[in-house]
Amino acid sequence: MRKDFLPFSRPSITEADIASVADVLRSGWITTGPKNAELEDRFRAFTGCRAATCVSSATGGMHIAMKALGIDPGDEVITPSMTWVSTVNLIVLAGATPVFVDVDRDTLMVSADRIEAKITDRTRLIIPVHFAGAAVDMDPIRGLADRHGLSLIEDAAHAIGTEYKGVRVGRTGTSIFSFHPIKNITTGEGGMVCCDDPIFEERIRRLKFHGLGVDAYDRRTQGRSPQAEVIEPGFKYNLPDILAVLGLRQMNRVDAMNAKRTLLAEYYREKLRDVDEIRPLALPEYSVKHAWHLFIVRVASTANGMNRDRFMTALKALNIGTGIHFRAAHLQAFYRKTFPEVAGTLPDTEWNSRRICSLPLFPDMTLEDVDDVVDAIKKVLIQ
Numbered sequence: 001m002r003k004d005f006l007p008f009s010r011p012s013i014t015e016a017d018i019a020s021v022a023d024v025l026r027s028g029w030i031t032t033g034p035k036n037a038e039l040e041d042r043f044r045a046f047t048g049c050r051a052a053t054c055v056s057s058a059t060g061g062m063h064i065a066m067k068a069l070g071i072d073p074g075d076e077v078i079t080p081s082m083t084w085v086s087t088v089n090l091i092v093l094a095g096a097t098p099v100f101v102d103v104d105r106d107t108l109m110v111s112a113d114r115i116e117a118k119i120t121d122r123t124r125l126i127i128p129v130h131f132a133g134a135a136v137d138m139d140p141i142r143g144l145a146d147r148h149g150l151s152l153i154e155d156a157a158h159a160i161g162t163e164y165k166g167v168r169v170g171r172t173g174t175s176i177f178s179f180h181p182i183k184n185i186t187t188g189e190g191g192m193v194c195c196d197d198p199i200f201e202e203r204i205r206r207l208k209f210h211g212l213g214v215d216a217y218d219r220r221t222q223g224r225s226p227q228a229e230v231i232e233p234g235f236k237y238n239l240p241d242i243l244a245v246l247g248l249r250q251m252n253r254v255d256a257m258n259a260k261r262t263l264l265a266e267y268y269r270e271k272l273r274d275v276d277e278i279r280p281l282a283l284p285e286y287s288v289k290h291a292w293h294l295f296i297v298r299v300a301s302t303a304n305g306m307n308r309d310r311f312m313t314a315l316k317a318l319n320i321g322t323g324i325h326f327r328a329a330h331l332q333a334f335y336r337k338t339f340p341e342v343a344g345t346l347p348d349t350e351w352n353s354r355r356i357c358s359l360p361l362f363p364d365m366t367l368e369d370v371d372d373v374v375d376a377i378k379k380v381l382i383q
Helices: 015-027 034-047 058-068 085-093 112-116 138-148 198-207 241-251 254-271 308-317 333-338 347-355 367-382
Strands: 051-055 076-080 097-101 123-126 175-178 191-195 278-280 295-299 356-359
Touching: 015 241, 034 051, 034 191, 034 241, 051 058, 051 198, 058 085, 058 175, 058 191, 058 198, 076 085, 085 097, 085 333, 112 138, 123 138, 191 198, 241 254, 254 295, 254 367, 295 308, 295 347, 308 356, 308 367, 347 356
Parallel strands: 076 097, 076 123
Antiparallel strands: 051 191, 175 191, 278 295, 295 356
């Protein structure tokens, strides 16, 4: 048994990262400013997108993206239930209806065929979710959206550095990334909206900062223009420079951190190959470069009354932390009550929701840490 507790995730923060935040604190400009602009430039170059806009969270980015698209009461938005509830909450708060689509049992991602079966004359938007660091098969979904005249937002919270058919996620269309502490890079809290439409970008920048006709930090005036006026009611989703500078530092080593995640994930897959009760997610059959945001398994054992929750409790007693990503949204209390008809209609989602578990995976881990996790798993399963 390990002497120290191994969490399922931990941000990789260096002393140089900490010093860079201190430098911003000393600069006299700690809210949205030059470090925001620099992070946007860096992320745009990283993904190859036309425009990148910093926001205070991926949830905030999704909120204003849906607002910019005019998602209103009576509209329907198609999205998987196997996702974090923030997206579903935003759909409901807009007065629209979430239309849940089932995922592939082994990759946890949606397909164009399953989405198309849910399209009605009220459908306005599709939100596919890149999962755990792998990419959704987007070409068929983009074609589907084009044929039906539907908007498309890629939930790329798990996909910093992910590539689909040789192209980084974020380069095409509209994608929203998360910089939450467990993500592949972090700003503490924060996110990025990438898009290729200049009119949409202008609206995103306006909505993220009170609806003013300029961004919180205008590159031309090196501050905020005194002539700025409210063009439309907006929100307060700007990212402070004390957070943006942390993201800048992390961008310097994102490729190296993703490479370490890949090394650890491949070692997990090798070590768990003969553990029949533990089923890692399958890799997509199409071309993907995995960013390994999470290492997700499904607990398939029923021996001795074992299930996912007991499995996690037993690992915790052996100083191994785990997580759940995610309990299906339609099985959460509010959504069970509000949309009771959905239960039982998403069999692959519900099968996974009962079994899914995230094992420890973060860049500062070692292969010996993986050995400890696998040894603990084998001990728990034979009890």
